[in-house]
Amino acid sequence: MVLESKIPVPANSGFGIQNLPYCIFSTYGSELRAGMALGDSIIDLGALAQSGVFDGLHSGIATTLNEATLNNYISLGKEITNAVRLKVQALFSVGNSELSDFEQYLFNKDIVIFHLPIAIGDYTDFYSSKYHAYNVGVMFRGAENALMPNYLHLPVGYHGRASSIVVSGTPLHRPWGQVKPVDATEPIFTTSKQLDFELEMAYVIGKENGLGNPVTTSEAADYVFGFMLFNDWSARDIQSWEYVPLGPFLGKNFGSSLAPFIVTAEALEGAKTDLNTQEPAVLPYLQVDPKSAYDIDLEVIIKPEAGEETIISKSNTKYLYWSVTQQIAHHSVNGCNLRIGDLYASGTISAPEETGYGSMLELTWRGTKPLKLSDGTERKFINDSDTVIMRAYAQANGERIGFGEVATTILPAIANKWEKIK
Numbered sequence: 001m002v003l004e005s006k007i008p009v010p011a012n013s014g015f016g017i018q019n020l021p022y023c024i025f026s027t028y029g030s031e032l033r034a035g036m037a038l039g040d041s042i043i044d045l046g047a048l049a050q051s052g053v054f055d056g057l058h059s060g061i062a063t064t065l066n067e068a069t070l071n072n073y074i075s076l077g078k079e080i081t082n083a084v085r086l087k088v089q090a091l092f093s094v095g096n097s098e099l100s101d102f103e104q105y106l107f108n109k110d111i112v113i114f115h116l117p118i119a120i121g122d123y124t125d126f127y128s129s130k131y132h133a134y135n136v137g138v139m140f141r142g143a144e145n146a147l148m149p150n151y152l153h154l155p156v157g158y159h160g161r162a163s164s165i166v167v168s169g170t171p172l173h174r175p176w177g178q179v180k181p182v183d184a185t186e187p188i189f190t191t192s193k194q195l196d197f198e199l200e201m202a203y204v205i206g207k208e209n210g211l212g213n214p215v216t217t218s219e220a221a222d223y224v225f226g227f228m229l230f231n232d233w234s235a236r237d238i239q240s241w242e243y244v245p246l247g248p249f250l251g252k253n254f255g256s257s258l259a260p261f262i263v264t265a266e267a268l269e270g271a272k273t274d275l276n277t278q279e280p281a282v283l284p285y286l287q288v289d290p291k292s293a294y295d296i297d298l299e300v301i302i303k304p305e306a307g308e309e310t311i312i313s314k315s316n317t318k319y320l321y322w323s324v325t326q327q328i329a330h331h332s333v334n335g336c337n338l339r340i341g342d343l344y345a346s347g348t349i350s351a352p353e354e355t356g357y358g359s360m361l362e363l364t365w366r367g368t369k370p371l372k373l374s375d376g377t378e379r380k381f382i383n384d385s386d387t388v389i390m391r392a393y394a395q396a397n398g399e400r401i402g403f404g405e406v407a408t409t410i411l412p413a414i415a416n417k418w419e420k421i422k
């Protein structure tokens with residue numbers, strides 16, 4: 001059956017009746033509660049739940065949809081949350097008259113304030129685009145040894161920082177840090193001159209396995225509540241000096257930015273595609289159903305202060321070498337417990353061609369080939385007052401499935417408060 005939304009959905013909005021992504025929102029001075037995007041509106045799920053429409057499903061729905069994060073709602077389990085989403089889909093479809101006053105539950109998306117929809121427990125970042133890993137390898141080690149020996153055998157990742165993950169629209173300051181210029185013998189203390197984005201897709205864990213209970217690749221899909229567009233900011237100059245031998249630290253933990261919406265795994269079922277061929281064959285615990293990748297178009301835009309947008313990269317999640325199910329199986333194979341509200345991210349998603357590289361590091365080849373914006377200015381990395389915007393769309397069941405956007409403006413570094421310390 002083809003569903004049609006009761007309220008107008010602009011062409012290519014990405015927020016049609018098949019999508020219904022979750023968010024947490026407030027209006028001026030109001031409490032935070034859950035919402036769902038439909039067309040240019042946010043459906044007030046908190047108020048809708050209080051009206052009693054979900055009463056037959058579970059007694060905890062009205063309470064959990066009126067909390068400031070979705071963690072407790074997600075913990076009700078997919079059987080319940082899927083039923084809620086299908087109920088909303090029915091209520092807002094043409095032909096359903098159960099909710100005669102449906103308009104009172106709608107807010108225009110331009111007047112609401114979006115908040116981070118989950119309290120993020122642990123944040124893990126993978127490194128799952130082979131094209132990205134190869135490019136970085138070529139830059140730092142040469143083409144001969146571009147991929148590390150482990151790369152084709154396991155989804156490489158590291159444990160990141162959850163506290164500094166912010167919602168789209170939250171500005172970030174250029175970070176200070178310790179940097180060792182290439183020609184210098186000693187490090188200097190400075191503001192980062194190589195501030196960069198990473199184009200990533202993140203996902204929210206929606207089920208717990210318990211310590212000591214690995215999740216198999218065939219069980220893993222059940223653990224994914226939904227997907228969120230993610231910009232994992234990186235200060236390349238800080239990162240390249242600090243990362244040996246334990247990996248990323250202050251070059252990464254000053255901020256990462258999430259789009260406000262969680263697109264459910266169910267809405268993306270129709271956007272699944274074949275995972276690339278994995279050669280050499282992976283160990284049995286990493287073997288997966290071939291159809292475990294997603295076809296989601298991604299783009300990155302730079303918007304200078306008062307300037308217009310320039311699209312600087314177009315990529316797709318299908319270029320990821322490792323699937324989400326392999327990442328989860330690998331993450332838990334040693335017994336590590338996944339918790340509701342954990343955020344896992346793909347790593348920079350670079351396309352094979354240079355117009356689809358997922359970071360400035362690659363797009364400008366470490367600053368050696370500056371990008372030209374539509375206003376005529378050039379960028380090697382991200383300037384102060386630039387806004388970096390990422391957008392993503394999939395196509396499923398004949399409808400565009402949008403992820404919203406993640407937009408972050410870079411503010412100048414804070415005043416130097418260490419100058420007088422000798």
Ligand code: MN
Pocket residue numbers: 125198200232347348
């Ligand atoms: Mn990253």
